[in-house]
Amino acid sequence: MASFQPSEEQQLIKDAVASFAQEQIRPAAREADEREVIPETIVRGAWELGLVQSNIPEAFGGIGEQPSAVTSSLVLEELAWADLSIAMHVLAPRLVTYPVAQLGTDEQKQQVLPAYAGAEYVAGTAAVMEPNFHFDLGSLETTAKKADGSYVLNGVKCYVPLANEARHIVVYARAEDGLAAFVVPQGTAGLTVAEREKNMGIKALATYELTLADCKVPASARLQGDLAPVLNRTRVALAALAVGVARAALEYSVQYAKDRKAFGVAIAQKQAIAFMLAEMALEIDAARLLAWEAAWKIDRGENATREACMAKNYAANMCLKVTDNAVQVLGGHGYIRDHLVELFLRNGRGFSTFEGLAMA
Amino acid sequence: MIDFELSQDIQNTRQMIHMVAEGTMRPISREYDEREHETPDAWAQMMWDVSKTASPVDFGGSGKPKAEGGVKRKHEKTLMAAVSIEELSWGDAGLYLSIPNPGLGGAAVAAAGTPEQRERFLKRFREGEPKWAAMAITEPGCGSDSAAITTTAVRDGDHWVLNGTKIFCTSGWRALERSEGFVVVWATVDKSAGRAGIKAFIVDHHTPGATVTKCEDKLGIRASDTAAIVFEDCRIPLDNILGSAEVQQTTEGFKGVMATFDATRPMVAASAIGIGRAALEFTREALDKAGVPIRYDVPPLKMTALERDFIEMEANLQAARLLTWRASWMLDEGLHNNLESSMAKAKAGLAVTQVTQKAVEILGPLGYSRKFLLEKWMRDAKINDIFEGTQQINLMIIARRILGYSSKELN
Numbered sequence: 001m002a003s004f005q006p007s008e009e010q011q012l013i014k015d016a017v018a019s020f021a022q023e024q025i026r027p028a029a030r031e032a033d034e035r036e037v038i039p040e041t042i043v044r045g046a047w048e049l050g051l052v053q054s055n056i057p058e059a060f061g062g063i064g065e066q067p068s069a070v071t072s073s074l075v076l077e078e079l080a081w082a083d084l085s086i087a088m089h090v091l092a093p094r095l096v097t098y099p100v101a102q103l104g105t106d107e108q109k110q111q112v113l114p115a116y117a118g119a120e121y122v123a124g125t126a127a128v129m130e131p132n133f134h135f136d137l138g139s140l141e142t143t144a145k146k147a148d149g150s151y152v153l154n155g156v157k158c159y160v161p162l163a164n165e166a167r168h169i170v171v172y173a174r175a176e177d178g179l180a181a182f183v184v185p186q187g188t189a190g191l192t193v194a195e196r197e198k199n200m201g202i203k204a205l206a207t208y209e210l211t212l213a214d215c216k217v218p219a220s221a222r223l224q225g226d227l228a229p230v231l232n233r234t235r236v237a238l239a240a241l242a243v244g245v246a247r248a249a250l251e252y253s254v255q256y257a258k259d260r261k262a263f264g265v266a267i268a269q270k271q272a273i274a275f276m277l278a279e280m281a282l283e284i285d286a287a288r289l290l291a292w293e294a295a296w297k298i299d300r301g302e303n304a305t306r307e308a309c310m311a312k313n314y315a316a317n318m319c320l321k322v323t324d325n326a327v328q329v330l331g332g333h334g335y336i337r338d339h340l341v342e343l344f345l346r347n348g349r350g351f352s353t354f355e356g357l358a359m360a
Numbered sequence: 361m362i363d364f365e366l367s368q369d370i371q372n373t374r375q376m377i378h379m380v381a382e383g384t385m386r387p388i389s390r391e392y393d394e395r396e397h398e399t400p401d402a403w404a405q406m407m408w409d410v411s412k413t414a415s416p417v418d419f420g421g422s423g424k425p426k427a428e429g430g431v432k433r434k435h436e437k438t439l440m441a442a443v444s445i446e447e448l449s450w451g452d453a454g455l456y457l458s459i460p461n462p463g464l465g466g467a468a469v470a471a472a473g474t475p476e477q478r479e480r481f482l483k484r485f486r487e488g489e490p491k492w493a494a495m496a497i498t499e500p501g502c503g504s505d506s507a508a509i510t511t512t513a514v515r516d517g518d519h520w521v522l523n524g525t526k527i528f529c530t531s532g533w534r535a536l537e538r539s540e541g542f543v544v545v546w547a548t549v550d551k552s553a554g555r556a557g558i559k560a561f562i563v564d565h566h567t568p569g570a571t572v573t574k575c576e577d578k579l580g581i582r583a584s585d586t587a588a589i590v591f592e593d594c595r596i597p598l599d600n601i602l603g604s605a606e607v608q609q610t611t612e613g614f615k616g617v618m619a620t621f622d623a624t625r626p627m628v629a630a631s632a633i634g635i636g637r638a639a640l641e642f643t644r645e646a647l648d649k650a651g652v653p654i655r656y657d658v659p660p661l662k663m664t665a666l667e668r669d670f671i672e673m674e675a676n677l678q679a680a681r682l683l684t685w686r687a688s689w690m691l692d693e694g695l696h697n698n699l700e701s702s703m704a705k706a707k708a709g710l711a712v713t714q715v716t717q718k719a720v721e722i723l724g725p726l727g728y729s730r731k732f733l734l735e736k737w738m739r740d741a742k743i744n745d746i747f748e749g750t751q752q753i754n755l756m757i758i759a760r761r762i763l764g765y766s767s768k769e770l771n
Binding site for chain 1: 614752758765
């Protein structure tokens with residue numbers, strides 16, 4: 001029966017993450033962006049919340065079962081509300097653990113998962129995007145050629161979070177039989193991580209370009225089965241993160257508009273501002289519901305490609321509009337780095353570009 | 361738990377109503393658009409026979425649990441109504457508005473009436489000939505600013521005497537002159553008291569002094585009658601007032617009446633969505649026939665302009681639907697939904713206006729031609745961005761809620 005209320009358990013998880021996000025992450029957001037580094041204490045604290053371990057079955061050292069995409073949506077929104085870079089950093093290992101837990105053989109799971117179920121944060125990541133304007137998951141330029149029991153990977157990847165320290169990198173490439181994903185351990189010959197990238201936003205998240213030059217991996221490195229559910233989870237994740245960033249921008253500008261006086265009243269009392277804020281609030285809720293619906297479909301094991309793509313695109317457009325409006329509400333002050341809204345805009349602008357940077 | 365699956369009950373009802381919409385509404389849709397000001401009597405009679413007996417849905421769209429007009433599961437009533445209204449409006453929005461039922465007037469009586477009034481005015485909707493009820497708020501000089509109404513009600517012995525002019529009264533003609541219905545009329549008992557002086561009065565059918573002077577010629581929803589009513593020394597019994605006759609210092613009474621919109625706005629949104637869905641399905645079928653695919657999982661950069669437009673239309677419509685379901689669900693749960701209800705209405709009104717206009721554009725000569733219903737849907741859709749609170753009024757309400765402002769602080 002239809003319901004729009006999280007379960008008690010979901011609410012507990014969401015509340016725990018929300019208070020960590022509010023108390024630990026948000027106060028660190030500005031400095032992390034300026035210094036392009038994330039404090040160790042935050043990474044440790046997030047690890048202790050079990051964001052990754054809850055994605056790993058008990059049999060492989062984790063504390064989770066089948067993770068719910070709806071629950072993830074709630075959690076990701078709270079993390080991104082606090083800071084997108086930090087959210088993506090602490091969630092990055094899920095880019096490995098989720099696909100391996102879902103699609104891996106017992107051997108692959110045994111080889112990979114326990115590493116991410118320990119007491120300390122261990123970085124893991126995925127290489128999805130490619131440095132060209134016509135990047136398309138459906139026709140990647142990175143290739144995987146089969147040669148005597150192995151695959152040889154060739155191509156250039158970009159926006160790979162934490163590629164330098166990741167224990168494993170799930171590399172997406174075009175094989176002869178379509179899109180394929182390979183679990184590539186750090187240090188594999190032919191895999192070169194380049195300099196850290198410099199981006200407009202998500203500056204605190206260390207992302208890298210990497211090159212695969214005749215990078216040879218055993219056939220057993222390939223994840224078997226349908227990748228669509230994995231891709232859809234990344235789409236829902238990005239939608240939920242976009243909702244979080246947008247909500248942060250709305251809340252910030254609502255507060256500012258109530259405090260800032262002009263012509264003898266708060267600027268929020270002027271329709272030009274009030275209507276902007278109303279539309280922002282409405283569109284955030286709209287995007288959230290689309291993300292939830294896609295996540296719900298994923299949880300039911302149904303084909304959710306249409307819903308997940310729709311939710312991701314909608315949320316990306318929404319987030320750009322909302323964060324831009326937030327800067328506009330603050331006027332000149334919105335342009336100054338004393339306020340967070342310019343950071344929200346720089347981060348929010350990325351969602352139309354991002355693919356596969358997070359996993360719900 | 362967050363869940364988007366409609367209960368079996370609602371799904372069954374939806375299926376049944378879809379058959380009604382497809383089998384009885386679509387075939388006469390164009391005809392009653394062109395025969396404006398005529399009532400589709402045979403069809404109305406059939407809908408009356410269906411709805412007055414074992415109707416699982418209150419076609420009037422009142423979400424108030426108290427409202428008359430039986431429903432199986434009280435706690436799903438509003439969501440059930442929203443889903444049903446989407447189907448009916450998919451069939452034809454003008455005809456949906458023409459279904460003989462207690463409508464908005466009935467919702468007001470159900471929400472604010474005494475047991476005696478409910479007996480006197482609502483019971484008739486379960487027996488006899490088809491009937492309509494209506495709500496008269498708007499005047500030539502005021503619309504959204506409903507606190508500024510000038511129609512007066514003056515007490516004279518055992519009667520109230522009404523004087524003034526009302527316009528844009530949906531089903532007003534059918535309620536007052538074509539059936540044994542009634543109209544709920546908003547009038548002021550004390551102009552100096554502002555909102556506190558505004559009361560709602562029930563004017564029964566064929567009451568002397570209440571005259572329908574015109575049925576408006578409209579852009580769309582032409583099957584629905586939109587009446588102008590003049591009240592000239594119209595005398596009604598003293599106990600035809602809804603709520604207390606006292607002019608209180610507070611505006612609680614006015615707010616109470618305004619609160620009925622929290623229940624009706626999601627229903628308007630649902631109706632809008634039905635029209636939008638019709639337009640989208642028609643467009644999709646035409647594209648399918650022409651062999652034009654819609655791909656969802658390609659980057660926006662690689663999409664055709666048409667794909668981008670179409671997917672955006674779909675997403676906007678679905679977002680509006682989910683907002684509407686949420687607002688309806690909240691009411692069924694007994695939650696305050698003033699904010700969410702306005703969100704649903706604002707989104708649906710605008711989304712469907714844009715979706716239908718874009719659909720006409722996409723289909724070119726097919727879209728603009730009266731040979732097909734698409735152009736009609738575009739005309740029908742627009743009303744949803746206007747009535748029951750314009751786009752702008754709903755944005756105002758949303759803004760007040762998120763900013764914590766009163767109507768004095770933000771207006």
